[in-house]
Amino acid sequence: MVFRRALRYGLLIAFAVVFIYPFLLSLGTSFKSRPEVATSSVSPWPRSFDLRAWTDVLVHSDFPLWTFNSIVVTVAATLGRVFIDSLAGYALARLNFRGRGVLFAGIISVLAVPPIVLTVPRFLVLKELSLLNSYTGLILPLAVDAMGIFLMRQFFVELPRELEEAARIDGASIFQAYWHVVLPLARPALLTLTILSFQGVWNEFLMPLIVVRASPSHWTLPFGLSTLGRGGAGGQSFDYPVMMAGSILTIIPVAIVFVIFQRYFVRSVASSGVKG
């Protein structure tokens, strides 16, 4: 028994190192000088703190601009998702109207379309709407998300009906009951949706690549990051400290949200796992 327990903890600690050490190493590397990186690439502790990479990223690149763009796009797309998904989820779960079944089936089938298949199609539509190289073109497609509608519907299906029916009997309109009674009860689900959306949009790479590639003033963090520290071809001339500083800065906001709201992340994955 003692042996088995030692084995178990050994395994867990080994994997924890495998999953966490790369982040610590990249943090440490961002404070190293390039010559030091060339000779010492394993220790997370820099021999002397060199702030060159950080000033390169924060002062001599467009990183602040990319961060600003990312915040704009993430906030706008997330607000859009929360608004659209909660309304639609509520209608699908609670309101009786003709066509509901068809709409729900439609949303499930849209959910099954792999995003990569949408690369060319979305470019086409945004081009036809003259929305390429604009915030709007970046935000609108990300604000629509079938997964969120599905999540909200599942939540509303399980919510007890009594309170909103009481409100309706007291004379509230459907929208008033929704706004004043249902939404406050839906806070946990809305928070989950917000967090998932924040994480997804913040990390989104494909959309900025297709939509704003030609307009550097609209680049978001992941796309801007992908251009950092890559002097010349062949991989020998990568500026690792700069790449690591940029990576760490891009990860930090999600890491903070993740640590604070960990259980919401876990719950959302777990529920998708159970309900499948």
Add this chain to the structure above:
Amino acid sequence: MSRIHGRQGLAGWLFMSPAIIGLGVFMVAPIALALWVSFRDWSGLTPLGASEPAGAANYADLLTDSSVVRGDFAKSLRNNLYYVLGVVPAQTFLAFLLALVVNARLLKGRTFFRTAFYFPSVTSSIAVAFIFIFLFSPTGVVNTVLSAVLPGKVDLVWLDDSDGLLHLLLRAVGVDAAPGALRGEFMDLSWWDWLSGPSVALSSVMILATWTTTGTFMLMFLAGLQNVPEELEEAASIDGASPRQRFFRITLPLLKPTLFLVLTLGIIGTWQVFDQVYAMTSGGPQKTTLTPAYLIYREGFQNSAMGRAAAIAFVVLVIILVFTGVQRLVLRKER
């Protein structure tokens, strides 16, 4: 009562309208439009209306007509096939193993371990790809650790090494070139090259992918394990079932829906690998990390062949449907 249920028809459509417009404009219409474009010759630079009809030429370029493009498409299929066959079993097995260990009773630090394993899943794909470029650099951690563990110095240039793993294995036993039987070609790629295995460069991307996705699937298995009623396991052990029997007769069958979900999501995800390839290798070396997803980007946005890119997208869609369908059949048969 009628006061409560009245006017729901109007309200329902009003509540749904933002979603219907959004999904219609950015999901449904695009797919229809792209299907149309896949039968046209369009550069993506001129107005869409000015494109010429191309019949099935875009699909023929990929599947039936001998050309460089078909060769590249064949390579991308080969690469992604090895990628799926490597990553899906690895991430599923590791996720399951970690879930079993983390789920053990009386475990100290469960939350910490769960968080640590899941954290890579929520981070930016580009940031993580950069970190792995560094780990796999010639003087990086991976080579250093391997040099310490293995006899001799390991100085692989991981991301620039196009040798296939199966080819390397065969070379080790003295087979250096294609035997006569494998000189033939299929889709402009020799049988010998179809059987190369993933290149060293692609293997690095596969390790990265396994590292990032394992945590998510572990959480799914954990949720599944929590649905296994404790009474059932206790009853079985009172009846004299060994831990091994309990695992194979009770835990595993009850986890089948979760396993099904993890495999399905794994297949769907791995057939779409793009960000990591873009950031780490851009399809090279020797096109051994080219994937259909990357080819969509290259043809559509770099080579100005939008019609062809759209055609690739639909072929990928069919592949994903076939793979998930086959997996569904196999798992159902076992039941």
